[in-house]
Amino acid sequence: MRKLRIEKIILAVFLLFVAFLIGFATPDVIASRGDLGRWIASLQLLPQRLEDLASQGFDESAASSKPLPIIESYSATLERLKADYYGAKIDEKKLTYNAIRGMLHALDDPFTRFLDPEEYKKMREENEGNFTGIGAQLDTNDNGEVYVKEPLPGTPAMRAGIKANDVIIAVDGKPIKDKDIQEVVKMIRGPEGTKVKLTLRRPKVSRYITKVITREVVAFQMVKWRMLDEKNGIGYVRLYQFNEKCDEQFDKALTDLERKHVKGLVLDLRANPGGLLQAAVDIGSRFIESGPIVIIQERGGERRPLYVEEEKHNHKRYPLVVLVDQHSASAAEIVSGAIKDDGVGTLVGVKTFGKGRVQTIMPLEDGSAVAITTAKYLTPNGTDIHKKGIEPDIKVEATEDFDPNDPKTDVQLAKAVDVLKVKMGLLPKSVLEEMKKTAQSPKADADEVSETKGPLNRASTDEVKPGDKPSGKGKRSE
Amino acid sequence: MNTFRRIGLGFLVGVFFAVGYGARLHSMARQVDIQSSAKRSQSSAPGVMVAAARLEGAGIDLRPLSIMVTVLKSLREHYVDQITPEDEGKMARDLLRAMLASLDDPNTRFLDPQQRKLATEAAQGKFHGIGAVLEIKKIKMGDLTEEHLLVVAPFEGGPAAIAGLQPGDDIIAINGRDVLPYNPYQKADKMIKENRKKPVDKTQFRKKMDAEAERVKTGIPILEAENLLTSEDSGEKVLTVKRKGSAKPITLTITPRAFTVSPVTSSFIDENKLGYVNINCFTATTSEKLRAAIRELNSKGAKGLVIDLRNLVGGELDVALEAAAPFIPGKPLAIELRSRNRQSTIKVPDCGPNDVWRGPIVALVNYGTARVSEVLAAALRDNASAKLVGENTHGDCSVVTLIDQPDGSAISMTTGLLKPVKSAAFHGKGLEVDVKVAGNGNASSDPQFEEAVKTLAAMTAMRSAGVATRARSRS
Numbered sequence: 001m002r003k004l005r006i007e008k009i010i011l012a013v014f015l016l017f018v019a020f021l022i023g024f025a026t027p028d029v030i031a032s033r034g035d036l037g038r039w040i041a042s043l044q045l046l047p048q049r050l051e052d053l054a055s056q057g058f059d060e061s062a063a064s065s066k067p068l069p070i071i072e073s074y075s076a077t078l079e080r081l082k083a084d085y086y087g088a089k090i091d092e093k094k095l096t097y098n099a100i101r102g103m104l105h106a107l108d109d110p111f112t113r114f115l116d117p118e119e120y121k122k123m124r125e126e127n128e129g130n131f132t133g134i135g136a137q138l139d140t141n142d143n144g145e146v147y148v149k150e151p152l153p154g155t156p157a158m159r160a161g162i163k164a165n166d167v168i169i170a171v172d173g174k175p176i177k178d179k180d181i182q183e184v185v186k187m188i189r190g191p192e193g194t195k196v197k198l199t200l201r202r203p204k205v206s207r208y209i210t211k212v213i214t215r216e217v218v219a220f221q222m223v224k225w226r227m228l229d230e231k232n233g234i235g236y237v238r239l240y241q242f243n244e245k246c247d248e249q250f251d252k253a254l255t256d257l258e259r260k261h262v263k264g265l266v267l268d269l270r271a272n273p274g275g276l277l278q279a280a281v282d283i284g285s286r287f288i289e290s291g292p293i294v295i296i297q298e299r300g301g302e303r304r305p306l307y308v309e310e311e312k313h314n315h316k317r318y319p320l321v322v323l324v325d326q327h328s329a330s331a332a333e334i335v336s337g338a339i340k341d342d343g344v345g346t347l348v349g350v351k352t353f354g355k356g357r358v359q360t361i362m363p364l365e366d367g368s369a370v371a372i373t374t375a376k377y378l379t380p381n382g383t384d385i386h387k388k389g390i391e392p393d394i395k396v397e398a399t400e401d402f403d404p405n406d407p408k409t410d411v412q413l414a415k416a417v418d419v420l421k422v423k424m425g426l427l428p429k430s431v432l433e434e435m436k437k438t439a440q441s442p443k444a445d446a447d448e449v450s451e452t453k454g455p456l457n458r459a460s461t462d463e464v465k466p467g468d469k470p471s472g473k474g475k476r477s478e
Numbered sequence: 479m480n481t482f483r484r485i486g487l488g489f490l491v492g493v494f495f496a497v498g499y500g501a502r503l504h505s506m507a508r509q510v511d512i513q514s515s516a517k518r519s520q521s522s523a524p525g526v527m528v529a530a531a532r533l534e535g536a537g538i539d540l541r542p543l544s545i546m547v548t549v550l551k552s553l554r555e556h557y558v559d560q561i562t563p564e565d566e567g568k569m570a571r572d573l574l575r576a577m578l579a580s581l582d583d584p585n586t587r588f589l590d591p592q593q594r595k596l597a598t599e600a601a602q603g604k605f606h607g608i609g610a611v612l613e614i615k616k617i618k619m620g621d622l623t624e625e626h627l628l629v630v631a632p633f634e635g636g637p638a639a640i641a642g643l644q645p646g647d648d649i650i651a652i653n654g655r656d657v658l659p660y661n662p663y664q665k666a667d668k669m670i671k672e673n674r675k676k677p678v679d680k681t682q683f684r685k686k687m688d689a690e691a692e693r694v695k696t697g698i699p700i701l702e703a704e705n706l707l708t709s710e711d712s713g714e715k716v717l718t719v720k721r722k723g724s725a726k727p728i729t730l731t732i733t734p735r736a737f738t739v740s741p742v743t744s745s746f747i748d749e750n751k752l753g754y755v756n757i758n759c760f761t762a763t764t765s766e767k768l769r770a771a772i773r774e775l776n777s778k779g780a781k782g783l784v785i786d787l788r789n790l791v792g793g794e795l796d797v798a799l800e801a802a803a804p805f806i807p808g809k810p811l812a813i814e815l816r817s818r819n820r821q822s823t824i825k826v827p828d829c830g831p832n833d834v835w836r837g838p839i840v841a842l843v844n845y846g847t848a849r850v851s852e853v854l855a856a857a858l859r860d861n862a863s864a865k866l867v868g869e870n871t872h873g874d875c876s877v878v879t880l881i882d883q884p885d886g887s888a889i890s891m892t893t894g895l896l897k898p899v900k901s902a903a904f905h906g907k908g909l910e911v912d913v914k915v916a917g918n919g920n921a922s923s924d925p926q927f928e929e930a931v932k933t934l935a936a937m938t939a940m941r942s943a944g945v946a947t948r949a950r951s952r953s
Contacts, residue, residue: 012487019491023498067567068885070550074573075543077889080881084893086817087583095577096542100549102576106569112557114549144675180671299558362552364545373558400681 074099093366100370109373111359117367126220127276129245133189134196135218136162138181146176146184148200152221160213162200169208170199190215222246225253232426233263234417239283242275242331247282247312254286254315264319264420266413270349271404274330277306277358277377284338285312287320287345293338295378296358303378319423320345321416324392329353337379337390346423347392348416356386394419394435571887579660583892584613585878591886596708601793603741603761607708607734608715609636610643611791611848614700622668624659625700629719630872631789631846633739634758641732643719644917645789645846645872650727651718652706656697666690710736744771746780747931752938756786757801760793760850765800769833772804776832782938783835784930785858786842788868788917792850795824795877802854803829805839806861812853812896814877823899826857838937839864840930843909844917848872852909853896859912860900865937866911867930873908 078099082090100114115123125131135155136148147167151157168176171187179187188196192215200209223246225237235257239246257265267287274280277294284293285308292305322345324336333352339345358375378384396415403409415435421427554561561569575588589597596606611630616623629647632638650657669690673683698706707715717730741764744755753775757764775783785805792798802811807829815821841855841864852871858864877894897903904910915929 012490015487016490016494019494020498023495023500024502026495026499027502066884067563068570068574068883068887070566070570070573071543071547073570073883074546074577077574077577078542080889081581081891084817084879084891085581085586086815086877086892086894087581087586092542095580096546098580099573099577100546103549103569103573104553105576106565106572107553107557107561112553140674140677142677144677178675181674299556299560357558360556362548364548366541366545368545370549370552372552372556374556375558400684403680 070103097368104370109357111355111357111371112373113371115361115369115371120361120363120367120369123361123369126241127243129220129222129243130217131189131220132192132215132217133185134160134162134198134213134215136188137221138168138185140181141167146179146181152218155218156213156216160211162198162211162213163202166200166202166209168198169201172197173199192217219245219249221249223249223253225257227257227260227262228266228417230260232421232424233261234266234420234424235260235262235264236266236268236413238268239272239332241272242279242283244276244279246275246279247286250283250286251314258316262318264321264424266321266323266416266420267345268323268413269328269332269336270323270325270412271327272329272332273327274332274334274355277331277334280331280334281306281309282312284335285309286315288338288342289313289344291342292380294334295380295382297376297378299375305380319420321420321423322347323412323416324349324352324390325398325412326350326353326389329355333385333390334377334379337383337385340390340393341380341383346394346419347390348394348396348419349392349412350395350397351389351391352385354385354387354389356384356388394432396435567885571885574887574889578889578891582616584615585874585876585890585892587614587890589880589888589890592709593705594880594882594886594888597880597888600759601761601797603739603759603763604736605633605636605739606710606736607706608638608641608643608717608732609633609734609737610638610707612649612704612707614704622664624661624664626659627657627700627703629846630848631791633737634756634789635739636737637732637734639789641730643717643730643732644721645844645848647719647721647728649703649707649717649719652698652703653716654718656693657703658694658697658699660700662694662697662699666694707734740767742767742771744775746775746778747784748935751779751781752931752934753780753783754786755783757790757851759790760797760801762797764797765803768801769804769829772833772835776835780837782838782840782934784840784842784927784934785864786927787847787851787855788842788844788926789846790851791846791848792853795850798850798854799824799826802826802857804833804835805858805864807834809857809861810899811857812875813899814894814896816877816894824896838934840934840937841866842868842926842930843871843911844869844926845872845908847909849874849876849878850896852904853898856898856901856904856909860898865913865933866909867913867933868911868915868926869917870908870910870914871904873904873906875903875905 078090078092078095081095082092097114097116104112104114134157135152136157137150137152138146139149141147145167148157148162148164150164151162168184170176171184174187176184176187188198190196195212195214198211198213200211202209220241220243222240222243223237224240225235228234228236237250237253237257239250254262281293288308290308290310292307294306296304296306298304320339322336322339324332324347328336328349329352333355336347336352340347356377357373358377359371360374361369361371363369376384376386379390394415396412399409399411401409402411407413418427418431418435422429422432571588571590578587599605610632613628613630614625615628617626627649629638629643629645629649631645632643666687669683669686677683707717712734714731714733717732718727719730720727739758741759741761742755742757744753746752747754753771755768755771755775757768799811803826806826809826811824811826813821814824839858839862841858843852843855843866847855847868848871852873853875855864855866855871859866875896876892877896879891879893881889881891883889895905897905913929913933915926918925
């Protein structure tokens with residue numbers, strides 16, 4: 001009895017299967033319109049058609065709008081170009097570099113970017129704070145000639161007797177007339193131990209001077225300092241960029257200023273595009289007593305504070321004013337944000353750039369690299385300044401005629417000194433109140449500045465945490 | 479009980495039959511879909527299939543691939559925001575766009591699904607936007623090499639043609655917004671460089687830089703500009719174009735709209751002794767319409783023929799070959815050069831004897847006669863002793879293949895170059911005409927047409943019947 005029942009079930013299932021098959025074959029039979037040959041052919045194709053059905057499934061939308069797979073699209077297109085493209089020879093490397101650039105572009109994050117081997121090498125030099133050259137700082141004069149602004153102390157340029165205001169006429173016998181300052185820098189730099197011949201015109205010397213100089217590893221000068229007011233003990237330190245060497249140079253600057261009896265300090269972070277995260281922690285530790293300098297927020301939300309490094313507390317405490325502007329970005333904002341939150345100094349200038357993202361550089365096997373935004377950072381009290389910037393305590397706009405090389409035109413610096421004097425008790429507090437009042441009126445402007453992606457601001461838009469170009473200074477170290 | 483079971487079983491049998499029936503119908507419909515989409519990629523490119531990954535194989539350097547894999551892996555694992563499948567789809571498209579753009583070849587580029595759809599519709603004679611074929615081309619001007627948005631040709635009867643847009647026009651602004659090249663900062667960089675070399679007054683320089691920054695800020699990126707003019711958007715567009723021979727930029731107001739172009743129009747000139755055939759676009763029905771026109775001309779005893787190839791941007795090679803059949807049946811159209819030194823002669827198919835045109839031919843061409851059309855013009859001259867009247871042609875003999883992608887986008891790629899069999903190659907130069915006559919824009923007279931009739935009349939050794947009555951119909 002039981003056996004019979006199983007047989008019945010099997011029979012029923014078989015019946016259902018046959019019903020399905022007949023149903024499945026019917027459209028083809030109808031389509032064959034009585035033609036026996038086609039009828040049989042269509043039945044012979046039945047197994048294959050069933051297979052088709054199984055592989056296709058019923059999901060129609062999947063077939064039409066599946067997103068393109070990245071790697072497959074890239075390699076299929078590249079192979080296709082190599083096989084069938086008619087035109088210039090396919091440069092696989094160039095195409096791949098541009099493909100990566102395109103892919104990163106889709107993320108709409110200007111800081112996640114590709115660096116070709118040359119760009120990556122330049123970035124590494126800047127991060128390490130070294131380059132191989134002769135150590136002369138170059139600039140362009142009013143006649144458009146490239147001249148030596150200053151030979152850096154202890155460098156081959158200094159030892160070879162190159163002097164400030166020497167105009168460069170030729171490099172290795174090639175005249176540099178009509179060449180851009182960056183091109184001249186490129187010509188002078190070269191591998192360590194090689195020689196470069198400079199032809200110079202020196203003021204009040206009738207004949208050209210020729211110098212053959214051996215290239216050496218030279219450190220970028222990232223810190224400049226001087227006493228602004230010897231009588232009142234007002235010192236000034238400017239930090240151009242955050243790299244591996246800058247803290248050491250910064251330490252030296254503070255030591256020297258202390259020898260000159262500094263009692264109050266202006267720290268200039270204007271046009272500082274940032275640089276290495278660690279350097280920001282180092283510099284911040286010079287001023288802040290304890291607590292975090294910055295809080296790194298990883299993907300997923302985990303917060304990792306980076307604390308003050310106490311071994312950097314080897315200097316005295318004195319009143320501090322920090323100068324910032326719309327080009328102060330990244331590491332510069334970490335330092336000024338920490339100082340502002342802590343209250344150890346006063347921020348003067350205009351709202352900062354607003355870059356609150358940390359990039360990690362991933363070197364690639366062919367010497368190129370990719371910078372990827374891997375984390376956010378927050379100021380010690382938890383503020384995300386990305387695309388917002390940091391508002392200074394006292395707002396002072398630069399004037400139209402501001403010339404970075406001429407301190408007399410620098411109203412922001414003048415105001416910073418006034419603020420410092422108030423803090424040092426040299427001026428009454430009312431000066432500060434007055435300043436705050438007048439600064440309120442022409443505001444709106446700063447908002448726009450940091451958002452503008454115009455060519456003038458582009459240099460800083462491009463800057464990325466580990467290693468930034470000191471562009472916008474109009475000056476290059478050689 | 480047993481009856482109940484039997485009824486249940488019977489019902490189930492019925493259901494299974496229906497499911498099987500439905501499944502097969504569905505499967506058939508899908509098959510048709512797949513076939514037609516395969517045909518779509520076939521039709522746009524003979525012998526082309528959807529690209530497949532072929533990674534293994536001798537002599538393939540895997541390094542670029544492994545770099546790409548490393549970058550993608552790093553992004554997936556470390557990028558500050560989780561990368562979604564939608565992000566990846568966009569990344570793949572931007573990747574292809576940038577990679578293909580770096581070849582600096584106007585015909586090799588990425589088409590997003592919207593643009594791909596427009597290409598399909600164009601092959602059916604349906605057009606959108608201002609109604610013109612545009613191309614993005616790098617042009618060196620002074621010491622700046624930038625991409626320009628150029629008019630290849632306006633379509634017959636479209637808004638652009640009616641407004642007077644001409645082949646070769648360089649579109650420099652749309653609604654007052656400057657068309658920006660891929661790198662819009664080149665001009666600013668150049669200004670900074672020049673200022674470094676030769677500093678000018680500081681406030682003056684700053685003003686100039688501010689104006690430049692404003693220009694870039696308000697400008698329209700070239701890809702966006704192209705989309706704006708070719709897509710289904712219908713708002714009025716004020717175009718500022720630079721035209722050869724005109725010192726000042728010209729302003730044109732065009733209202734885009736969707737329109738359909740009749741592939742072929744024909745008529746008689748001069749009391750049925752001369753025929754006029756105007757090919758307006760290459761579609762699936764172009765050849766059929768053309769043959770019908772030729773049949774009619776033959777039956778009425780036409781002695782000569784003017785073929786108007788002006789403002790005709792060639793489409794698919796197969797369609798053009800079919801269109802060439804009544805004039806040069808069985809003759810070679812051109813030699814196709816392909817990569818890795820492959821080449822083959824492209825032959826025009828044969829044609830029924832009633833559809834063949836055996837009389838003298840004058841072909842009207844201009845700068846808007848581009849791609850396959852100009853190759854056709856050269857073949858008509860070489861094989862059917864046609865005379866070319868008008869202006870030199872565009873000079874683009876590329877064979878372009880469309881490769882459809884699974885997401886509806888496509889890759890357009892130059893896969894070959896057509897070269898006349900008998901005469902000299904003219905790619906990059908343009909085909910020289912036999913009788914040069916400048917066009918007259920949108921004016922009511924058509925000196926090129928009149929010259930063509932004159933030339934044809936001389937060829938048919940007929941007495942020039944004074945001013946030819948112009949019976950050319952405009953659609």
